[in-house]
Amino acid sequence: MIPIDYAIIADIIAPGSKVLDLGCGEGDLLALLKDKNGCRGTGIEIDSKAVVRCLERGVSVSQGNINGDLGVYDDNRFDYVILNESLQQVLNIEEALDEALRVGKRVIVGVPNFCQWKARLQVFFLGEMPVTERLPYKWYNTPNLRFLSLQDFRIFCALKKIRIERTRYLANGQEVYFCTNLLADSGIFVLRRPDTIKT
Amino acid sequence: MTIVETKYAQLADAAKPLNLRGGARLGPVTVAYETYGELNERKTNAILIEHAFTGDAHAAFYHKGDVKPGWWDDMIGPGKPFDTNKYFVICSNVLGSCQGTTGPASIDPKTGKPYGLSFPVITIQDMVMVQKLLIDHLGIGKLLSVAGGSMGGMQAAAWAVMYPQSIHSAIIIAACHRHTAQQIAFHEVGRQAVMADPDWLQGDYYDQAIPKRGLAVARMVGHITYMSESSMEQKFGRKLVKKDALGYNFSKEFAVEGYLEYRGQSFVERFDANSYLYLTKAMDYFDLTEGDRKLSQVFSGVTADMLVISFTSDWLYPSYQSQAMVRALKANEIEVSYVELASNYGHDAFLVEIAEQARAVTNYLAKVYKERVI
Known part of the structure:
Protein backbone atom coordinates (compact mmCIF):
# COMPACT_ATOMS: atom_id res chain seq x y z
CA MET A 1 0.00 0.00 0.00
CA ILE A 2 1.16 3.49 -0.81
CA PRO A 3 1.62 5.70 2.26
CA ILE A 4 -0.78 8.64 2.22
CA ASP A 5 1.93 11.29 2.18
CA TYR A 6 3.42 9.66 -0.95
CA ALA A 7 -0.03 9.52 -2.55
CA ILE A 8 -0.60 13.22 -1.82
CA ILE A 9 2.81 14.21 -3.17
CA ALA A 10 2.21 12.09 -6.30
CA ASP A 11 -1.15 13.82 -6.63
CA ILE A 12 0.43 17.28 -6.39
CA ILE A 13 3.22 16.62 -8.89
CA ALA A 14 2.32 17.03 -12.55
CA PRO A 15 3.08 14.04 -14.79
CA GLY A 16 6.43 14.10 -16.53
CA SER A 17 7.95 16.60 -14.09
CA LYS A 18 11.61 16.71 -13.22
CA VAL A 19 11.99 16.06 -9.52
CA LEU A 20 14.77 16.07 -6.95
CA ASP A 21 14.09 14.22 -3.71
CA LEU A 22 16.30 15.44 -0.87
CA GLY A 23 16.69 12.78 1.79
CA CYS A 24 15.05 10.21 -0.46
CA GLY A 25 15.75 7.23 1.80
CA GLU A 26 15.39 3.95 -0.07
CA GLY A 27 13.82 5.65 -3.05
CA ASP A 28 10.21 4.50 -2.66
CA LEU A 29 8.73 7.91 -3.41
CA LEU A 30 11.03 8.46 -6.39
CA ALA A 31 10.14 5.02 -7.77
CA LEU A 32 6.45 5.83 -7.35
CA LEU A 33 6.82 9.18 -9.13
CA LYS A 34 8.82 7.53 -11.90
CA ASP A 35 6.41 4.64 -12.44
CA LYS A 36 3.07 6.39 -11.82
CA ASN A 37 3.75 9.98 -12.88
CA GLY A 38 6.40 9.32 -15.50
CA CYS A 39 8.70 11.75 -13.70
CA ARG A 40 12.41 12.04 -14.32
CA GLY A 41 13.78 12.00 -10.83
CA THR A 42 16.91 11.83 -8.80
CA GLY A 43 17.69 12.07 -5.13
CA ILE A 44 20.26 12.78 -2.49
CA GLU A 45 20.56 10.46 0.48
CA ILE A 46 23.12 10.41 3.27
CA ASP A 47 22.99 6.69 4.10
CA SER A 48 24.99 4.44 1.75
CA LYS A 49 22.88 1.35 2.34
CA ALA A 50 19.75 3.30 1.42
CA VAL A 51 21.44 4.51 -1.78
CA VAL A 52 22.15 0.91 -2.78
CA ARG A 53 18.47 0.10 -2.14
CA CYS A 54 17.51 3.00 -4.43
CA LEU A 55 19.38 1.32 -7.27
CA GLU A 56 17.28 -1.77 -6.64
CA ARG A 57 14.17 0.33 -7.25
CA GLY A 58 15.65 1.62 -10.46
CA VAL A 59 16.23 5.21 -9.41
CA SER A 60 19.47 7.16 -9.71
CA VAL A 61 20.48 8.62 -6.40
CA SER A 62 23.72 10.05 -5.15
CA GLN A 63 25.02 9.86 -1.66
CA GLY A 64 25.53 13.22 -0.08
CA ASN A 65 24.37 15.88 2.28
CA ILE A 66 21.35 18.10 1.68
CA ASN A 67 23.39 21.02 2.96
CA GLY A 68 25.98 21.97 0.40
CA ASP A 69 25.23 19.52 -2.41
CA LEU A 70 22.85 21.54 -4.58
CA GLY A 71 25.47 24.00 -5.83
CA VAL A 72 25.97 22.08 -9.07
CA TYR A 73 22.45 22.68 -10.27
CA ASP A 74 21.35 25.72 -12.24
CA ASP A 75 18.37 27.77 -11.11
CA ASN A 76 15.01 26.15 -11.88
CA ARG A 77 16.63 22.87 -12.92
CA PHE A 78 13.77 20.89 -11.38
CA ASP A 79 10.01 21.30 -11.50
CA TYR A 80 9.79 20.06 -7.92
CA VAL A 81 12.27 19.63 -5.12
CA ILE A 82 10.94 17.38 -2.37
CA LEU A 83 11.93 17.50 1.28
CA ASN A 84 9.63 14.90 2.75
CA GLU A 85 10.33 14.06 6.38
CA SER A 86 13.87 15.29 5.92
CA LEU A 87 13.86 19.03 6.62
CA GLN A 88 13.73 18.48 10.39
CA GLN A 89 16.95 16.47 10.08
CA VAL A 90 18.86 19.25 8.35
CA LEU A 91 21.29 21.37 10.31
CA ASN A 92 21.14 24.52 8.23
CA ILE A 93 17.44 24.85 7.43
CA GLU A 94 17.57 28.28 5.82
CA GLU A 95 20.38 27.37 3.44
CA ALA A 96 18.69 24.10 2.51
CA LEU A 97 15.37 25.78 1.74
CA ASP A 98 16.96 28.68 -0.12
CA GLU A 99 18.90 26.25 -2.29
CA ALA A 100 15.87 24.02 -2.82
CA LEU A 101 13.82 27.07 -3.88
CA ARG A 102 16.60 28.14 -6.21
CA VAL A 103 17.02 24.84 -8.09
CA GLY A 104 13.33 23.95 -7.99
CA LYS A 105 10.41 25.88 -9.42
CA ARG A 106 8.38 24.50 -6.53
CA VAL A 107 9.42 22.88 -3.28
CA ILE A 108 7.32 20.31 -1.49
CA VAL A 109 8.03 20.10 2.24
CA GLY A 110 6.55 17.38 4.42
CA VAL A 111 7.15 17.94 8.13
CA PRO A 112 5.92 16.25 11.31
CA ASN A 113 3.99 18.36 13.81
CA PHE A 114 5.74 18.27 17.16
CA CYS A 115 2.80 20.15 18.74
CA GLN A 116 -0.07 17.83 17.88
CA TRP A 117 -2.48 17.36 20.82
CA LYS A 118 -0.99 13.96 21.71
CA ALA A 119 2.43 15.50 22.09
CA ARG A 120 1.02 18.47 23.97
CA LEU A 121 -0.71 16.19 26.48
CA GLN A 122 2.49 14.28 27.16
CA VAL A 123 4.42 17.45 27.72
CA PHE A 124 1.71 18.86 29.94
CA PHE A 125 0.78 15.82 32.05
CA LEU A 126 3.98 13.76 32.06
CA GLY A 127 6.47 16.59 31.79
CA GLU A 128 8.42 14.47 29.29
CA MET A 129 9.47 14.93 25.69
CA PRO A 130 6.65 13.44 23.63
CA VAL A 131 6.88 10.00 22.01
CA THR A 132 4.03 9.16 19.62
CA GLU A 133 3.42 6.67 16.76
CA ARG A 134 4.29 9.46 14.37
CA LEU A 135 7.34 10.59 16.40
CA PRO A 136 8.56 7.35 17.90
CA TYR A 137 11.97 8.50 19.09
CA LYS A 138 13.32 9.25 22.51
CA TRP A 139 15.23 12.48 22.98
CA TYR A 140 18.52 10.57 23.03
CA ASN A 141 18.08 8.57 19.82
CA THR A 142 16.09 10.85 17.57
CA PRO A 143 17.53 11.58 14.12
CA ASN A 144 15.65 14.89 14.19
CA LEU A 145 17.66 18.02 14.77
CA ARG A 146 14.82 20.54 14.57
CA PHE A 147 11.53 20.40 16.44
CA LEU A 148 8.72 22.46 15.01
CA SER A 149 4.99 22.77 14.81
CA LEU A 150 3.02 23.34 11.64
CA GLN A 151 2.35 26.84 12.91
CA ASP A 152 6.10 27.38 13.36
CA PHE A 153 6.65 26.42 9.75
CA ARG A 154 3.95 28.79 8.52
CA ILE A 155 5.49 31.61 10.56
CA PHE A 156 8.93 30.78 9.16
CA CYS A 157 7.63 30.96 5.58
CA ALA A 158 5.93 34.29 6.27
CA LEU A 159 9.13 35.66 7.75
CA LYS A 160 11.18 34.50 4.77
CA LYS A 161 8.46 35.72 2.38
CA ILE A 162 8.21 32.20 0.98
CA ARG A 163 4.89 31.73 -0.73
CA ILE A 164 2.85 28.75 0.48
CA GLU A 165 0.94 27.73 -2.61
CA ARG A 166 -0.90 24.71 -1.27
CA THR A 167 -1.15 22.80 2.01
CA ARG A 168 -2.38 19.34 2.99
CA TYR A 169 -2.61 18.21 6.61
CA LEU A 170 -2.70 14.65 7.91
CA ALA A 171 -3.56 12.80 11.10
CA ASN A 172 -3.38 9.02 11.33
CA GLY A 173 -3.35 8.71 7.58
CA GLN A 174 -6.48 10.86 7.14
CA GLU A 175 -6.63 14.39 5.87
CA VAL A 176 -7.43 17.10 8.41
CA TYR A 177 -9.05 20.41 7.43
CA PHE A 178 -9.35 22.49 10.64
CA CYS A 179 -7.41 23.17 13.84
CA THR A 180 -4.50 21.71 11.93
CA ASN A 181 -1.79 22.71 14.37
CA LEU A 182 -3.65 20.86 17.13
CA LEU A 183 -5.05 17.90 15.22
CA ALA A 184 -2.63 17.11 12.39
CA ASP A 185 0.45 14.95 12.96
CA SER A 186 2.08 16.26 9.81
CA GLY A 187 1.72 18.76 7.03
CA ILE A 188 2.67 18.95 3.37
CA PHE A 189 3.44 22.40 1.97
CA VAL A 190 3.97 23.43 -1.63
CA LEU A 191 6.32 26.41 -1.63
CA ARG A 192 7.45 28.95 -4.17
CA ARG A 193 10.20 31.53 -4.09
CA PRO A 194 9.45 35.02 -2.76
CA ASP A 195 10.16 36.58 -6.17
CA THR A 196 7.38 34.56 -7.78
CA ILE A 197 4.73 36.39 -5.77
CA LYS A 198 4.42 39.21 -8.29
CA THR A 199 4.40 37.00 -11.38
CA MET B 1 35.20 -25.57 -11.89
CA THR B 180 46.92 14.44 -8.14
CA ALA B 181 50.39 15.45 -6.98
CA GLN B 182 50.30 12.83 -4.22
CA GLN B 183 49.30 10.06 -6.61
CA ILE B 184 52.07 11.06 -9.01
CA ALA B 185 54.53 11.26 -6.12
CA PHE B 186 53.95 7.69 -4.95
CA HIS B 187 54.37 6.47 -8.52
CA GLU B 188 57.58 8.41 -8.90
CA VAL B 189 59.02 6.73 -5.80
CA GLY B 190 58.21 3.39 -7.41
CA ARG B 191 59.78 4.36 -10.71
CA GLN B 192 62.90 5.70 -9.04
CA ALA B 193 63.28 2.45 -7.10
CA VAL B 194 63.18 0.48 -10.37
CA MET B 195 65.53 2.81 -12.17
CA ALA B 196 67.98 2.88 -9.25
CA ASP B 197 68.39 -0.89 -9.47
CA PRO B 198 71.77 -1.60 -11.14
CA ASP B 199 70.13 -4.49 -13.02
CA TRP B 200 67.65 -2.17 -14.73
CA LEU B 201 70.21 -1.10 -17.38
CA GLN B 202 68.04 1.65 -18.90
CA GLY B 203 65.34 -0.93 -19.45
CA ASP B 204 67.53 -3.22 -21.52
CA TYR B 205 67.67 -6.16 -19.10
CA TYR B 206 65.60 -8.76 -20.90
CA ASP B 207 68.41 -11.23 -21.65
CA GLN B 208 69.93 -10.99 -18.19
CA ALA B 209 69.03 -10.58 -14.53
CA ILE B 210 65.86 -8.55 -14.06
CA PRO B 211 65.82 -5.54 -11.70
CA LYS B 212 64.19 -7.52 -8.93
CA ARG B 213 65.14 -5.43 -5.92
CA GLY B 214 63.98 -2.14 -7.36
CA LEU B 215 60.69 -3.55 -8.60
CA ALA B 216 60.06 -5.25 -5.25
CA VAL B 217 60.58 -1.96 -3.39
CA ALA B 218 58.24 -0.21 -5.82
CA ARG B 219 55.59 -2.81 -5.14
CA MET B 220 56.08 -2.51 -1.37
CA VAL B 221 55.38 1.22 -1.55
CA GLY B 222 52.35 0.48 -3.71
CA HIS B 223 50.93 -1.98 -1.22
CA ILE B 224 51.17 0.53 1.59
CA THR B 225 49.07 2.94 -0.44
CA TYR B 226 46.47 0.26 -1.22
CA MET B 227 45.74 -0.42 2.45
CA SER B 228 44.41 1.86 5.16
CA GLU B 229 46.27 2.61 8.35
CA SER B 230 43.67 0.79 10.39
CA SER B 231 43.53 -2.27 8.13
CA MET B 232 47.32 -2.58 8.46
CA GLU B 233 47.06 -2.16 12.21
CA GLN B 234 44.37 -4.83 12.37
CA LYS B 235 46.19 -7.25 10.12
CA PHE B 236 49.71 -6.85 11.50
CA GLY B 237 49.82 -4.53 14.46
CA ARG B 238 53.26 -4.93 16.00
CA LYS B 239 53.19 -8.70 15.62
CA LEU B 240 56.59 -10.33 15.23
CA VAL B 241 57.48 -13.05 12.75
CA LYS B 242 58.61 -16.35 14.29
CA LYS B 243 59.92 -14.88 17.51
CA ASP B 244 58.74 -13.64 20.87
CA ALA B 245 61.21 -10.86 21.53
CA LEU B 246 62.89 -8.10 19.61
CA GLY B 247 66.25 -9.12 18.12
CA TYR B 248 67.82 -5.66 18.01
CA ASN B 249 69.03 -6.19 14.46
CA PHE B 250 67.79 -5.53 10.90
CA SER B 251 66.23 -8.87 10.13
CA LYS B 252 62.58 -8.95 9.06
CA GLU B 253 61.06 -9.04 12.52
CA PHE B 254 57.71 -7.33 12.19
CA ALA B 255 54.90 -9.16 10.47
CA VAL B 256 54.27 -6.16 8.26
CA GLU B 257 57.87 -6.28 7.05
CA GLY B 258 57.48 -9.94 6.17
CA TYR B 259 54.24 -9.22 4.36
CA LEU B 260 55.74 -6.43 2.26
CA GLU B 261 58.75 -8.57 1.40
CA TYR B 262 56.49 -11.43 0.34
CA ARG B 263 54.36 -9.10 -1.78
CA GLY B 264 57.44 -7.60 -3.39
CA GLN B 265 59.01 -10.97 -4.16
CA SER B 266 55.90 -12.56 -5.61
CA PHE B 267 55.32 -9.48 -7.74
CA VAL B 268 58.69 -9.54 -9.51
CA GLU B 269 57.96 -13.07 -10.68
CA ARG B 270 54.85 -12.01 -12.55
CA PHE B 271 55.37 -8.42 -13.61
CA ASP B 272 57.77 -6.66 -15.94
CA ALA B 273 59.70 -3.73 -14.48
CA ASN B 274 59.39 -1.64 -17.65
CA SER B 275 55.63 -2.21 -17.75
CA TYR B 276 55.61 -0.87 -14.19
CA LEU B 277 57.20 2.35 -15.45
CA TYR B 278 54.91 2.69 -18.47
CA LEU B 279 51.64 2.00 -16.68
CA THR B 280 52.40 4.28 -13.73
CA LYS B 281 53.30 7.01 -16.22
CA ALA B 282 50.05 6.43 -18.11
CA MET B 283 48.10 6.98 -14.89
CA ASP B 284 50.15 10.05 -13.98
CA TYR B 285 49.43 11.57 -17.39
CA PHE B 286 45.73 10.93 -16.87
Missing part, protein backbone atom coordinates in the same frame (compact mmCIF):
# COMPACT_ATOMS: atom_id res chain seq x y z
CA THR B 2 34.88 -23.67 -15.14
CA ILE B 3 38.11 -23.55 -17.11
CA VAL B 4 38.76 -20.54 -19.34
CA GLU B 5 41.53 -19.61 -21.74
CA THR B 6 43.08 -16.33 -22.75
CA LYS B 7 42.54 -15.43 -26.40
CA TYR B 8 44.57 -13.12 -28.59
CA ALA B 9 43.68 -10.68 -31.33
CA GLN B 10 45.99 -8.61 -33.50
CA LEU B 11 44.34 -5.20 -33.77
CA ALA B 12 47.00 -3.10 -35.47
CA ASP B 13 49.99 -3.80 -37.64
CA ALA B 14 52.91 -1.98 -39.22
CA ALA B 15 50.78 -0.99 -42.22
CA LYS B 16 47.93 0.24 -40.03
CA PRO B 17 49.54 1.30 -36.75
CA LEU B 18 47.94 2.87 -33.69
CA ASN B 19 48.27 6.63 -33.51
CA LEU B 20 49.10 7.22 -29.89
CA ARG B 21 48.22 10.30 -27.90
CA GLY B 22 51.90 11.08 -27.36
CA GLY B 23 52.40 11.32 -31.13
CA ALA B 24 54.10 7.96 -31.71
CA ARG B 25 52.84 5.20 -33.96
CA LEU B 26 52.72 1.61 -32.78
CA GLY B 27 52.18 -1.61 -34.68
CA PRO B 28 51.73 -4.51 -34.57
CA VAL B 29 49.54 -4.57 -31.48
CA THR B 30 48.27 -7.80 -30.01
CA VAL B 31 45.62 -7.86 -27.29
CA ALA B 32 45.07 -10.64 -24.77
CA TYR B 33 41.45 -11.02 -23.70
CA GLU B 34 39.01 -13.40 -22.13
CA THR B 35 35.26 -13.67 -22.47
CA TYR B 36 32.68 -15.26 -20.18
CA GLY B 37 29.04 -16.02 -20.86
CA GLU B 38 27.28 -15.77 -24.19
CA LEU B 39 26.74 -12.79 -26.45
CA ASN B 40 23.02 -12.59 -27.16
CA GLU B 41 21.65 -12.43 -30.69
CA ARG B 42 21.09 -8.67 -30.63
CA LYS B 43 24.55 -8.19 -29.10
CA THR B 44 23.11 -6.02 -26.36
CA ASN B 45 24.45 -7.79 -23.28
CA ALA B 46 28.21 -7.18 -23.54
CA ILE B 47 30.10 -5.71 -20.61
CA LEU B 48 33.74 -4.72 -20.74
CA ILE B 49 35.68 -5.13 -17.50
CA GLU B 50 38.70 -2.90 -17.06
CA HIS B 51 41.51 -4.18 -14.89
CA ALA B 52 43.59 -2.14 -12.48
CA PHE B 53 47.30 -1.36 -12.70
CA THR B 54 48.88 -4.82 -12.44
CA GLY B 55 45.83 -6.86 -13.37
CA ASP B 56 45.33 -8.93 -16.48
CA ALA B 57 42.73 -10.32 -18.85
CA HIS B 58 42.05 -13.24 -16.52
CA ALA B 59 39.26 -11.69 -14.49
CA ALA B 60 37.20 -14.74 -13.59
CA PHE B 61 36.99 -18.55 -13.48
CA TYR B 62 40.08 -20.78 -13.60
CA HIS B 63 42.94 -21.38 -15.94
CA LYS B 64 43.78 -25.04 -16.40
CA GLY B 65 45.80 -26.28 -13.43
CA ASP B 66 45.36 -23.09 -11.38
CA VAL B 67 44.19 -23.15 -7.77
CA LYS B 68 43.23 -19.47 -7.71
CA PRO B 69 40.55 -17.95 -9.96
CA GLY B 70 40.78 -14.67 -11.88
CA TRP B 71 41.25 -11.37 -10.05
CA TRP B 72 37.55 -10.35 -9.89
CA ASP B 73 35.98 -13.78 -9.60
CA ASP B 74 33.89 -12.57 -6.66
CA MET B 75 32.13 -10.14 -9.00
CA ILE B 76 31.98 -12.12 -12.27
CA GLY B 77 30.23 -15.46 -12.77
CA PRO B 78 26.85 -17.18 -12.74
CA GLY B 79 24.56 -15.37 -10.29
CA LYS B 80 27.24 -12.81 -9.44
CA PRO B 81 26.91 -9.07 -10.19
CA PHE B 82 28.45 -9.38 -13.65
CA ASP B 83 26.19 -12.37 -14.15
CA THR B 84 27.54 -14.62 -16.88
CA ASN B 85 24.11 -16.24 -17.20
CA LYS B 86 22.80 -12.86 -18.42
CA TYR B 87 25.75 -10.91 -19.68
CA PHE B 88 28.64 -11.45 -22.04
CA VAL B 89 31.67 -10.30 -20.07
CA ILE B 90 34.92 -9.29 -21.74
CA CYS B 91 38.20 -8.41 -20.06
CA SER B 92 41.37 -7.48 -21.91
CA ASN B 93 44.91 -6.80 -20.80
CA VAL B 94 45.81 -3.12 -21.25
CA LEU B 95 48.26 -1.73 -23.75
CA GLY B 96 51.73 -1.44 -22.20
CA SER B 97 51.19 -4.28 -19.78
CA CYS B 98 53.09 -7.56 -19.86
CA GLN B 99 50.43 -10.22 -19.65
CA GLY B 100 49.72 -10.94 -23.28
CA THR B 101 49.01 -7.48 -24.72
CA THR B 102 51.77 -5.60 -26.50
CA GLY B 103 54.04 -3.74 -24.09
CA PRO B 104 57.70 -2.87 -23.51
CA ALA B 105 58.62 -6.55 -23.00
CA SER B 106 57.18 -7.48 -26.42
CA ILE B 107 59.45 -8.07 -29.38
CA ASP B 108 59.94 -5.07 -31.64
CA PRO B 109 59.71 -6.58 -35.15
CA LYS B 110 62.14 -3.96 -36.42
CA THR B 111 64.96 -5.15 -34.18
CA GLY B 112 63.88 -8.66 -33.20
CA LYS B 113 64.49 -7.67 -29.57
CA PRO B 114 62.20 -6.51 -26.76
CA TYR B 115 61.20 -2.84 -27.06
CA GLY B 116 62.42 -1.82 -23.61
CA LEU B 117 62.50 1.95 -23.39
CA SER B 118 62.02 2.32 -27.15
CA PHE B 119 58.36 1.44 -26.51
CA PRO B 120 56.34 4.65 -26.86
CA VAL B 121 54.89 6.22 -23.74
CA ILE B 122 51.19 5.38 -23.62
CA THR B 123 48.15 6.90 -21.94
CA ILE B 124 44.88 5.73 -20.44
CA GLN B 125 43.17 7.03 -23.57
CA ASP B 126 45.45 4.86 -25.74
CA MET B 127 44.44 1.81 -23.71
CA VAL B 128 40.79 2.69 -24.28
CA MET B 129 41.37 3.17 -28.01
CA VAL B 130 42.76 -0.37 -28.19
CA GLN B 131 39.76 -1.71 -26.26
CA LYS B 132 37.45 0.00 -28.74
CA LEU B 133 39.26 -1.83 -31.56
CA LEU B 134 38.73 -5.08 -29.67
CA ILE B 135 35.02 -4.40 -29.29
CA ASP B 136 34.79 -3.64 -33.02
CA HIS B 137 36.73 -6.83 -33.72
CA LEU B 138 34.19 -8.79 -31.66
CA GLY B 139 31.39 -7.20 -33.69
CA ILE B 140 29.80 -5.37 -30.75
CA GLY B 141 28.31 -1.99 -31.60
CA LYS B 142 27.36 -0.80 -28.15
CA LEU B 143 28.42 -2.11 -24.77
CA LEU B 144 25.87 -2.48 -22.01
CA SER B 145 28.56 -1.27 -19.62
CA VAL B 146 32.22 -0.62 -19.05
CA ALA B 147 33.32 -1.17 -15.48
CA GLY B 148 36.49 -1.07 -13.48
CA GLY B 149 38.22 -0.03 -10.30
CA SER B 150 41.28 2.18 -9.80
CA MET B 151 43.08 2.42 -13.17
CA GLY B 152 40.12 0.44 -14.52
CA GLY B 153 37.82 3.19 -13.31
CA MET B 154 39.91 5.81 -15.09
CA GLN B 155 39.49 3.82 -18.29
CA ALA B 156 35.73 3.60 -17.73
CA ALA B 157 35.59 7.38 -17.31
CA ALA B 158 37.68 7.84 -20.45
CA TRP B 159 35.32 5.52 -22.37
CA ALA B 160 32.35 7.68 -21.43
CA VAL B 161 34.12 10.77 -22.77
CA MET B 162 35.81 9.24 -25.84
CA TYR B 163 33.10 6.90 -27.14
CA PRO B 164 29.77 8.10 -25.74
CA GLN B 165 27.82 6.38 -28.51
CA SER B 166 29.43 3.02 -27.82
CA ILE B 167 28.34 2.47 -24.21
CA HIS B 168 25.03 2.46 -22.39
CA SER B 169 26.63 2.86 -18.98
CA ALA B 170 29.89 3.12 -17.08
CA ILE B 171 30.79 1.96 -13.59
CA ILE B 172 33.68 3.93 -12.12
CA ILE B 173 35.01 2.52 -8.87
CA ALA B 174 37.68 4.01 -6.58
CA ALA B 175 39.05 6.19 -9.34
CA CYS B 176 39.51 9.79 -10.43
CA HIS B 177 39.39 12.00 -13.48
CA ARG B 178 42.96 13.12 -12.99
CA HIS B 179 45.99 12.12 -10.98
CA ASP B 287 43.79 14.19 -16.71
CA LEU B 288 40.48 14.32 -18.51
CA THR B 289 40.47 18.12 -18.16
CA GLU B 290 43.78 18.28 -20.06
CA GLY B 291 45.00 20.84 -17.59
CA ASP B 292 42.63 23.70 -18.19
CA ARG B 293 39.14 22.58 -19.21
CA LYS B 294 36.29 22.45 -16.73
CA LEU B 295 35.32 18.92 -15.87
CA SER B 296 31.66 19.73 -16.52
CA GLN B 297 32.70 20.75 -20.04
CA VAL B 298 34.65 17.52 -20.47
CA PHE B 299 31.57 15.51 -19.54
CA SER B 300 29.19 17.57 -21.66
CA GLY B 301 29.09 14.93 -24.40
CA VAL B 302 28.52 11.98 -22.07
CA THR B 303 25.30 10.10 -22.80
CA ALA B 304 25.88 6.98 -20.71
CA ASP B 305 24.15 6.29 -17.42
CA MET B 306 26.89 6.45 -14.79
CA LEU B 307 27.52 4.71 -11.49
CA VAL B 308 30.34 6.04 -9.32
CA ILE B 309 31.51 4.18 -6.22
CA SER B 310 34.14 5.18 -3.67
CA PHE B 311 35.20 3.77 -0.31
CA THR B 312 35.42 5.58 2.99
CA SER B 313 38.95 4.48 3.91
CA ASP B 314 40.49 4.86 0.44
CA TRP B 315 43.08 7.58 0.90
CA LEU B 316 44.88 6.89 -2.39
CA TYR B 317 41.79 7.72 -4.47
CA PRO B 318 39.77 9.61 -1.86
CA SER B 319 36.01 10.04 -2.21
CA TYR B 320 36.26 13.72 -3.02
CA GLN B 321 37.72 12.77 -6.41
CA SER B 322 34.71 10.58 -7.17
CA GLN B 323 32.41 13.32 -5.92
CA ALA B 324 34.02 15.84 -8.28
CA MET B 325 33.11 13.58 -11.20
CA VAL B 326 29.58 13.12 -9.87
CA ARG B 327 29.08 16.88 -9.57
CA ALA B 328 30.33 17.49 -13.09
CA LEU B 329 28.03 14.78 -14.44
CA LYS B 330 25.05 16.21 -12.56
CA ALA B 331 25.77 19.65 -13.93
CA ASN B 332 25.22 18.12 -17.38
CA GLU B 333 21.94 16.44 -16.44
CA ILE B 334 23.54 13.05 -16.92
CA GLU B 335 21.86 10.15 -15.12
CA VAL B 336 24.31 9.37 -12.34
CA SER B 337 24.27 7.36 -9.14
CA TYR B 338 26.94 7.68 -6.48
CA VAL B 339 27.60 5.72 -3.36
CA GLU B 340 30.44 5.91 -0.85
CA LEU B 341 30.63 2.45 0.67
CA ALA B 342 31.89 1.93 4.18
CA SER B 343 35.07 -0.09 4.26
CA ASN B 344 38.19 -0.42 6.32
CA TYR B 345 40.32 -1.88 3.52
CA GLY B 346 41.54 1.33 1.92
CA HIS B 347 41.99 1.39 -1.84
CA ASP B 348 41.99 -2.42 -1.99
CA ALA B 349 38.32 -2.33 -0.95
CA PHE B 350 37.06 -2.64 -4.51
CA LEU B 351 38.71 -6.05 -4.73
CA VAL B 352 37.80 -7.32 -1.28
CA GLU B 353 34.83 -5.38 0.12
CA ILE B 354 32.38 -7.21 -2.09
CA ALA B 355 28.95 -7.43 -0.43
CA GLU B 356 27.52 -3.90 -0.83
CA GLN B 357 29.46 -3.24 -4.02
CA ALA B 358 28.01 -6.44 -5.47
CA ARG B 359 24.52 -5.38 -4.56
CA ALA B 360 24.97 -1.93 -6.05
CA VAL B 361 26.39 -3.28 -9.32
CA THR B 362 23.76 -6.01 -9.63
CA ASN B 363 20.90 -3.55 -9.18
CA TYR B 364 22.49 -0.94 -11.36
CA LEU B 365 23.05 -3.28 -14.31
CA ALA B 366 19.48 -4.54 -14.04
CA LYS B 367 18.24 -0.93 -14.14
CA VAL B 368 20.40 0.01 -17.13
CA TYR B 369 19.45 -3.13 -19.03
CA LYS B 370 15.77 -2.48 -18.39
CA GLU B 371 15.89 1.21 -19.29
CA ARG B 372 18.33 1.30 -22.13
CA VAL B 373 18.16 -2.07 -23.84
CA ILE B 374 14.77 -3.74 -23.45
